[in-house]
Amino acid sequence: MGLLYGLIAVGLALIFGLMDVVNFAHGEFLMLAMYVTFFLFTFFAIDPLLSAPLAAAALFVLGAAVYLVIVRFAMRAKANVGMVQIFATFGLAIVMRGLAQLFFTADYRSVPNSWLGGKTVSVVGIFLPQPQLFGALVAIAAFGGLYLFINRTDFGRALEATREDPGAVALVGIDKNRVFALGWGIGGALVGLAGAIMATFFYIYPDVGASFALIAYVTVALGGFGSVFGAFAGGIVVGLVEATTALVLPPSLKSVGIYAVYLLVVFIRPRGLFGSM
Amino acid sequence: MDKSFTERRRRDLLVAACLAVAAALVPLFVKNPNIQNIMILTLMFGALSQSWNILSGYCGQISLGHALYFGLGAYTTTLLFMKFGVPPWFGMLAGGVISALIAMALGYPCFRLGGHYFAIATIVIAEIGLLLIQNWEWAGAALGIEMPVRGDSWLKFQFARSKLPYFYFALALACVAWFVTWWLEDSKWGYWWRAVKDNPDAAQSLGVVVFDSKMGAAAVSAFLVSVGGSFYAMYVSYIDPVSVMGFQFSLLMALPAVLGGIGTLWGPLLGAVILIPLTELTRSYIGGSGRGVDLIVYGMLIILIALARPEGLIGLFSRRKEATR
Numbered sequence: 001m002g003l004l005y006g007l008i009a010v011g012l013a014l015i016f017g018l019m020d021v022v023n024f025a026h027g028e029f030l031m032l033a034m035y036v037t038f039f040l041f042t043f044f045a046i047d048p049l050l051s052a053p054l055a056a057a058a059l060f061v062l063g064a065a066v067y068l069v070i071v072r073f074a075m076r077a078k079a080n081v082g083m084v085q086i087f088a089t090f091g092l093a094i095v096m097r098g099l100a101q102l103f104f105t106a107d108y109r110s111v112p113n114s115w116l117g118g119k120t121v122s123v124v125g126i127f128l129p130q131p132q133l134f135g136a137l138v139a140i141a142a143f144g145g146l147y148l149f150i151n152r153t154d155f156g157r158a159l160e161a162t163r164e165d166p167g168a169v170a171l172v173g174i175d176k177n178r179v180f181a182l183g184w185g186i187g188g189a190l191v192g193l194a195g196a197i198m199a200t201f202f203y204i205y206p207d208v209g210a211s212f213a214l215i216a217y218v219t220v221a222l223g224g225f226g227s228v229f230g231a232f233a234g235g236i237v238v239g240l241v242e243a244t245t246a247l248v249l250p251p252s253l254k255s256v257g258i259y260a261v262y263l264l265v266v267f268i269r270p271r272g273l274f275g276s277m
Numbered sequence: 278m279d280k281s282f283t284e285r286r287r288r289d290l291l292v293a294a295c296l297a298v299a300a301a302l303v304p305l306f307v308k309n310p311n312i313q314n315i316m317i318l319t320l321m322f323g324a325l326s327q328s329w330n331i332l333s334g335y336c337g338q339i340s341l342g343h344a345l346y347f348g349l350g351a352y353t354t355t356l357l358f359m360k361f362g363v364p365p366w367f368g369m370l371a372g373g374v375i376s377a378l379i380a381m382a383l384g385y386p387c388f389r390l391g392g393h394y395f396a397i398a399t400i401v402i403a404e405i406g407l408l409l410i411q412n413w414e415w416a417g418a419a420l421g422i423e424m425p426v427r428g429d430s431w432l433k434f435q436f437a438r439s440k441l442p443y444f445y446f447a448l449a450l451a452c453v454a455w456f457v458t459w460w461l462e463d464s465k466w467g468y469w470w471r472a473v474k475d476n477p478d479a480a481q482s483l484g485v486v487v488f489d490s491k492m493g494a495a496a497v498s499a500f501l502v503s504v505g506g507s508f509y510a511m512y513v514s515y516i517d518p519v520s521v522m523g524f525q526f527s528l529l530m531a532l533p534a535v536l537g538g539i540g541t542l543w544g545p546l547l548g549a550v551i552l553i554p555l556t557e558l559t560r561s562y563i564g565g566s567g568r569g570v571d572l573i574v575y576g577m578l579i580i581l582i583a584l585a586r587p588e589g590l591i592g593l594f595s596r597r598k599e600a601t602r
Contacts, residue, residue, distance in 0.1 A: 016393075022393055070580060070584070073584045074583065074584055083339065083535050083539055083583075084583045084584070086339075086341075086396075087532070087535055087579055087580075087582075087583040088579075088580050088583040088584055090528060090579065091576045091577065091578070091579030091580035091581075091583060092576065092580060093576070094572050094573075094575060094576030094579065095572070095573050095576030095577055095580070096576075097569070097572055097576075098569035098570065098571070098572025098573035098574075098575075098576060099569065099573060100569070101569030101572065102569040102570060102573065206569070210524070214400065214401070214404060214524070217397050217400070218397065218401060221393065221394055221397045250412065252408070252411065252412055253408055253409075253412055255404070255408060256405055256408050256409070259401040259402075259404060259405050260405070262397075262398075262401055263386075263398060263401060263402070266390055266394055266398060267386045267389070
């Protein structure tokens with residue numbers, strides 16, 4: 001679970017690190033990915049295992065489109081830049097939730113009998129549910145892929161350079177908007193992957209994103225804003241804290257542990273675990 | 278410069294007084310309870326947004342967890358009334374004091390955090406409050422508390438026959454919130470806050486007590502929001518954790534200020550006057566089917582205004598004024 005939190009959060013961290021924008025529709029991105037997976041399964045009987053790349057691709061397009069249509073303009077604001085970003089993406093979240101209610105209804109849905117669903121695997125004597133295990137593997141693979149992408153390709157380097165100094169990259173001929181759109185696309189694709197996997201073991205409904213989104217913000221902030229590695233580590237911490245809290249407190253209070261750890265960490269280290277000044 | 282500022286302040290006060298009198302006369306002519314309800318909510322959100330604006334707009338500490346104080350006010354009043362028969366007026370005061378104290382206690386560690394870390398901390402703290410209330414059986418847990426109507430009385434702050442007393446209280450609340458803002462704008466604190474918002478380091482070096490001024494803003498802001506919460510609880514006579522303390526409510530409170538103009542005297546009221554009737558009307562005309570159309574309209578509107586008028590709608594007025602000058 002922690003690795004999945006990490007996967008959701010990495011996309012958020014990437015976007016934040018790139019341009020200081022928090023995507024308040026991140027949870028709705030996740031919700032949409034879960035619906036994509038659900039419909040691919042229901043209508044075309046495509047197993048979530050196979051539809052994960054499709055969901056990622058769909059969310060890549062969405063992420064890039066959101067940047068080009070909304071965020072690009074939000075960043076041009078001269079006054080209250082922070083608030084404009086918050087409310088532009090928050091407005092988007094409301095619209096997406098409304099659209100989900102309109103087209104998919106408020107019913108709870110689930111992906112039954114996927115290839116992974118309900119089975120468990122025994123790893124050195126501990127029984128693990130297969131979807132979660134698979135999710136963990138995908139998360140590790142995706143994180144590895146992202147790491148290689150950022151560090152080994154031209155586009156990754158452009159991404160990193162734009163992050164460091166958006167003004168200077170324009171001088172060497174890098175189109176800032178393309179790089180940012182790509183960043184949003186990748187952020188979307190990562191949350192798309194996470195959504196496809198989570199569709200196999202969570203109910204799907206229009207508001208499902210909200211609860212995960214808050215955990216994603218906490219995860220990112222815990223790891224330190226802007227640090228992709230921090231987000232991943234944050235995810236693992238959050239997963240462990242959640243599991244530990246569940247042993248002590250009733251299930252309805254399990255998120256309190258996560259929030260408390262977040263507060264504790266930032267009060268001691270106001271920049272998060274791996275954040276730089 | 279100084280003279281025109283004093284003049285502007287005097288004019289603001291005059292305009293506000295005229296508006297308040299005009300607003301007070303409206304319900305004598307408008308008897309439709311639905312419209313009265315919308316006016317009450319508009320005034321309430323105007324007051325809430327104005328209070329939120331003190332900490333987030335003037336002092337620049339963006340709080341996305343003010344629903345915590347709203348919920349504290351609502352719950353303190355309701356619980357004291359239901360469990361101990363304490364009149365809501367005392368509940369209101371108690372809620373306000375508790376909220377202000379909690380705001381300062383939370384401010385102590387939180388004000389060290391910058392930017393997004395602060396905003397997320399406020400969300401998380403409000404969310405913890407929400408989860409605790411949801412799991413508190415004595416306080417009605419997730420189901421909330423319904424308040425039985427015990428007749429018409431100012432002492433119990435319940436009026437079964439007419440919405441007018443609620444209307445006048447909401448109006449008074451909006452006036453108080455406006456007046457407090459107006460008064461603080463030109464006080465030592467007001468200048469400190471703007472200095473802290475613009476550049477905390479420079480403010481510190483010039484002798485502004487950054488930390489204390491943030492604390493002051495938090496306390497005033499939380500107190501007023503909490504009184505709003507008490508009023509809301511008495512007005513709807515039913516509260517549940519998500520509707521008074523949810524994240525959604527924190528944003529609803531902030532929206533009018535953002536729409537109208539953050540960190541301005543008139544922005545929150547202007548935003549509320551536009552936003553709340555619109556929200557209520559879309560909800561009652563197209564949202565009744567529960568199919569999300571009202572959410573779509575509302576969300577689109579937020580995006581459009583955020584993108585087109587980042588400085589808030591109040592900018593329309595000041596720009597025109599500069600042009601004619």
